[in-house]
Amino acid sequence: MNQAEILAKTPRVLSREQREFYFENGYLLLDSFVPRRWLNRLRAxxxxxxxxxxxxRESDGRFFLEPDHRPDAPRLRRLMSPPDHHPVFREFSFEGPVVDVAEDLLGSGVRFHHSKLNFKWAGGGEEVKWHQDIQYWPHTDFSPLTIGVYLEDVDEEMGPMGVVPGSHRGELFDLYDGEDRWSGSIRDEDLPRAGIERAVFLEGGAGSVTVHNCCAVHGSMPNRSPRSRPLLLQTYAGADAYPLLTVGTNGAGGRITNVHLRGERPRWMEVGARRMPVAPDWSKGGYTSIFNVQQNEGEAASAG
Ligand SMILES: O=C(O)CCC(=O)C(=O)O
Known part of the structure; x- marks a missing residue:
């Protein structure tokens, strides 16, 4: 869906100015957007x-620990794929108020891609170097966006999310280092072109929401405060944007991924500037063979 089509739809929660701001700048901050009732459930x-x-004692499939994590003094970097591990996270990512934000920015259809909870622990939680997301999980278009929710108040000392305004319309940087190893961050020599001196750091009270487009240059400083900065991030794409398998982390995220949440499931996609009708999604089973489908035999043949 293009921006004019998205703006023509009646929004659920965002004003026209907020939607236009996002399209122009590639990010948005909604101060104290998530209601206290939700925050309390998530914090618990x-x-x-x-x-x-x-x-x-060490990181496992769920927790990424900092090296000096101890039973009496936990230090967490990240909880991977929260919706895989607790129904409250699943409910939030699939039905919470942030899905309305996604719908207002994406148009009629919303597909959930993945989620993570970055803790940025008190007293030294690490920086996230400048990068763009789309190189990590390429899609057939550039609609994917990530919505973060600060579970606590976040001020400048705590390493808030920083985004370079307008960078979503600029260069897509190489996130390999000079020796052709994936570093996941923009090379030092490329940083002068990335505009990081213009970065805006998104501070906000608990429940504030950050949104950044998958092409926006973003990162965050270490947390130098005595307070942790839990940021619950969820990525959504337009329903007609498809993750490209065999590149990046597509397919390697959580168990729960690529869930169609809102709008009609499109019967077509656009690739290489050509529009093509596509078969139903049988990736989770139900498909038998071309013979059954063409002879219209059995339920599986008409699944989807
Ligand atoms: O936690 C942050 O400050 C940034 C997170 C981020 O950009 C990422 O995990 O891709």
């Missing part, structure tokens, strides 16, 4: 996970 679950992490 996060506390359970922090308690559970005390038993761990």
């Amino acid at each position: 679950v996060v506390d359970e996970f922090i308690e559970e992490s005390r038993t761990l």
Whole structure:
């Protein structure tokens, strides 16, 4: 869907100015957007996970720990794919108020791609170097966006999300280093072209929401404060944007990925500037063979 088509739709929660700001700048900040009721539920679950992490000595499939994590002093980098691990996270990512934000910015259809909870722990939680996201999980278009929710108040000392305004319309940088290894960050020699001196750091009270487009240059400083900065991130794409398998982290995220949440499931996609009708999604089963389909035999033949 193009921007004019998106703007022509009646929004659920965002004003026209907010939508136009996002299209122009590639990011948005919604101060204290998530209601207290939701925040309390999310924080209670996060506390359970922090308690559970005390038993761990090293990172596992769920938790990424900082090197000096200890049972009596947990230090977490990230909880991977929260919706895989707790129904409250799943409910939030699939039905929470952030899905309305995604719909207002993407148009009629919304597909959930993945989620993660970055803790940026008190007293040294690490920086996230300048990067763009689309190189990590390429899609058939550039609609994907990531919506972050600060679970606590976040000020300048705590390493808030920083975004370079307008960078989503600029260069897509090489995230390999000079020796052809994936570094996941923009090379030092390319940074002068990335405009990071213009970066805007998105501070906000608990429940504030950050949105950044998959092409926006973004990153964050270390957390130098004595307070942790839990940021719950979820990525959504337009329903007609498809993740490209066999590149990046597509397919390697969580168990729950590529869930169609809102709008009609499109019967077509656009690739290489050509529009083509596509078969239903049988990736989770139900397909038998071309013979069954063409002879219209059995339920599977008409699945989808
Ligand atoms: O946690 C942050 O400050 C930034 C996170 C981010 O950009 C990422 O995980 O891709």
